[in-house]
Amino acid sequence: MRRLAHLLETRQISSTEVVEHYLAEISKQEPVLNAFITVDAEGALAQAKASDRRRREGQALSPWDGIPIAVKDNISTKGLKTTCASRFLANYVPLFDAEVVSRLKDVGLSIIGKTNLDEFAMGSSTEYSAYGVTCNPHDHERVSGGSSGGSAAAVAAGEVPWSLGTDTGGSIRQPASFCGVVGLKPTYGWVSRYGVVALAPSLDHVGPLARTVEDAALLFSLIAGPDPKDATSSDAREFSIPDWDESFVKGLKIGVPEEFFGEGISPEVEGAVRDCLNALEGWGAELVPISLATNEYAIDTYLTLVTAEASSSLARYDGVRYGVRIPAEDSNTMFARSRSAGFGAEVKRRIMLGTYVLSARQYGAYYEQAQKVRTLIRQDVLEAFKQVDVIITPTTPSTAFRIGAKQSPLEMYLSDLFTAMANLCGIPALNVPCGRDSRGLPLGMQIMGGHFQEELLFRVARLVENHVGVEGEVFSDKL
Amino acid sequence: MLIDRQEVMRMARLARLELSDREIDQYQKDLTSFLSSGQKLQQVDVSAVEGTSHAVAMTHELRKDAVGESLPQAEILSAAPEAMDGFFKVPRIVEEQE
Numbered sequence: 001m002r003r004l005a006h007l008l009e010t011r012q013i014s015s016t017e018v019v020e021h022y023l024a025e026i027s028k029q030e031p032v033l034n035a036f037i038t039v040d041a042e043g044a045l046a047q048a049k050a051s052d053r054r055r056r057e058g059q060a061l062s063p064w065d066g067i068p069i070a071v072k073d074n075i076s077t078k079g080l081k082t083t084c085a086s087r088f089l090a091n092y093v094p095l096f097d098a099e100v101v102s103r104l105k106d107v108g109l110s111i112i113g114k115t116n117l118d119e120f121a122m123g124s125s126t127e128y129s130a131y132g133v134t135c136n137p138h139d140h141e142r143v144s145g146g147s148s149g150g151s152a153a154a155v156a157a158g159e160v161p162w163s164l165g166t167d168t169g170g171s172i173r174q175p176a177s178f179c180g181v182v183g184l185k186p187t188y189g190w191v192s193r194y195g196v197v198a199l200a201p202s203l204d205h206v207g208p209l210a211r212t213v214e215d216a217a218l219l220f221s222l223i224a225g226p227d228p229k230d231a232t233s234s235d236a237r238e239f240s241i242p243d244w245d246e247s248f249v250k251g252l253k254i255g256v257p258e259e260f261f262g263e264g265i266s267p268e269v270e271g272a273v274r275d276c277l278n279a280l281e282g283w284g285a286e287l288v289p290i291s292l293a294t295n296e297y298a299i300d301t302y303l304t305l306v307t308a309e310a311s312s313s314l315a316r317y318d319g320v321r322y323g324v325r326i327p328a329e330d331s332n333t334m335f336a337r338s339r340s341a342g343f344g345a346e347v348k349r350r351i352m353l354g355t356y357v358l359s360a361r362q363y364g365a366y367y368e369q370a371q372k373v374r375t376l377i378r379q380d381v382l383e384a385f386k387q388v389d390v391i392i393t394p395t396t397p398s399t400a401f402r403i404g405a406k407q408s409p410l411e412m413y414l415s416d417l418f419t420a421m422a423n424l425c426g427i428p429a430l431n432v433p434c435g436r437d438s439r440g441l442p443l444g445m446q447i448m449g450g451h452f453q454e455e456l457l458f459r460v461a462r463l464v465e466n467h468v469g470v471e472g473e474v475f476s477d478k479l
Numbered sequence: 480m481l482i483d484r485q486e487v488m489r490m491a492r493l494a495r496l497e498l499s500d501r502e503i504d505q506y507q508k509d510l511t512s513f514l515s516s517g518q519k520l521q522q523v524d525v526s527a528v529e530g531t532s533h534a535v536a537m538t539h540e541l542r543k544d545a546v547g548e549s550l551p552q553a554e555i556l557s558a559a560p561e562a563m564d565g566f567f568k569v570p571r572i573v574e575e576q577e
Contacts (some may be wrong), residue, residue, distance in 0.1 A: 426534025
């Protein structure tokens with residue numbers, strides 16, 4: 001992105017040309033890929049023209065002024081449809097921008113469109129979108145992952161230079177891994193969720209997806225920071241891009257948890273991660289075998305909490321203030337009919353489960369129990385960070401699966417096996433590509449750190465990126 | 480089945496969902512399989528800990544109770560399926576007295 005910014009600054013390229021390039025890619029690829037729910041060509045071009053004018057007048061808002069970005073369709077954009085991939089919000093146009101979107105606009109980025117997701121971010125493949133599945137750019141018969149599948153696929157396919165996603169149990173990292181891009185789930189509270197449609201507020205995060213580690217770090221620096229409109233961001237601070245000095249790796253303690261390797265993991269995934277670990281060791285890092293035994297409970301804990309919180313978060317969709325309304329004689333019937341018509345099967349399933357675990361008779365056995373197990377998981381992880389600086393695991397047990405391959409909901413939920421832990425603990429976790437498997441599908445490595453240790457994660461990821469290389473430079477003819 | 484049909488229908492009522500017979504069967508199966516897979520959570524000894532509702536320790540600060548900017552009423556009502564005289568319109572809740 002620095003190079004693109006340089007081209008814009010020296011006027012070797014205009015923002016209009018940049019946006020036109022990406023719009024052309026979108027027109028070419030969307031018929032197959034389906035990464036976008038809404039493309040705002042007119043709006044993006046208008047923003048690009050305004051940016052070009054600012055540059056001509058020496059009034060650029062930032063070095064990034066005029067660069068386009070895609071935003072997941074559960075993040076509110078003023079005047080631009082925000083559907084959450086749900087029929088319920090098919091025609092919903094927000095009256096305000098999410099805080100992260102305001103921040104992007106403040107530095108001159110233009111919103112080129114809204115990307116596909118599983119309905120209300122509930123899923124791991126975008127197959128639960130009301131607007132069809134997003135294909136994996138590396139193999140169109142496979143999923144892009146989810147729920148931020150559209151955001152990951154759009155970046156991987158070169159339809160957009162970078163994007164925003166959300167991550168409640170792995171929804172940035174798993175699609176980033178499947179599509180071969182960098183994706184960060186930040187520390188809980190470092191990025192405002194104001195205007196981001198809630199799935200499970202104690203687990204929801206917003207974060208960047210980009211082709212390179214530096215671009216992801218840069219995008220993170222643009223969205224991170226405190227926001228009085230999000231009470232959970234009160235301890236957040238600003239973030240600056242690291243200097244990429246590599247000497248930190250000498251003596252860096254890398255935790256390698258045995259539970260994330262071996263049985264049930266594709267040998268190619270494990271091989272690629274181990275290869276990167278060996279490279280890091282070669283540069284002076286110390287590999288420390290550790291145990292995160294509580295990960296055994298992470299998925300069930302996560303599912304209990306996410307369904308409980310979702311059933312409460314989605315109570316607002318009642319057909320009164322916005323969205324679908326199916327008329328009825330009395331209010332309760334109107335609520336029920338509107339909700340039943342507007343929600344897809346997975347959303348209803350999670351609302352049902354969540355209602356059950358929160359119901360008076362079951363509350364102690366399920367919800368309260370899960371909150372306590374969450375404490376044990378958190379203690380386990382924070383204890384590990386007393387011994388090590390970062391923890392490295394595969395992001396997913398296998399590469400992108402075939403569309404339609406996961407038939408049962410439980411099978412789908414297991415996609416989050418390695419990623420949900422970071423959400424339960426609020427720690428930052430990042431996916432960095434670490435090669436391809438024999439089919440040419442991207443492999444991903446997860447780096448986790450202690451709270452507010454994003455800088456360290458980016459530094460380690462950058463070393464891995466140097467080791468495996470980056471593909472697909474855009475505008476290379478101009479560089 | 481860990482959960483009977485009546486229980487599924489009770490949950491649907493609480494969640495304000497109108498389900499078809501087919502959906503009720505499906506969710507009865509799904510809830511049962513979810514709850515059986517979650518059984519191992521029940522075995523975990525949690526007697527020594529409190530629950531976690533927030534992953535990052537933070538203290539909530541009180542803010543000033545000050546009037547801020549808000550959106551105009553007409554704009555907000557424009558998104559509603561039905562509005563009347565500055566209100567969201569819903570089906571009758573309170574019956575008129577005879």
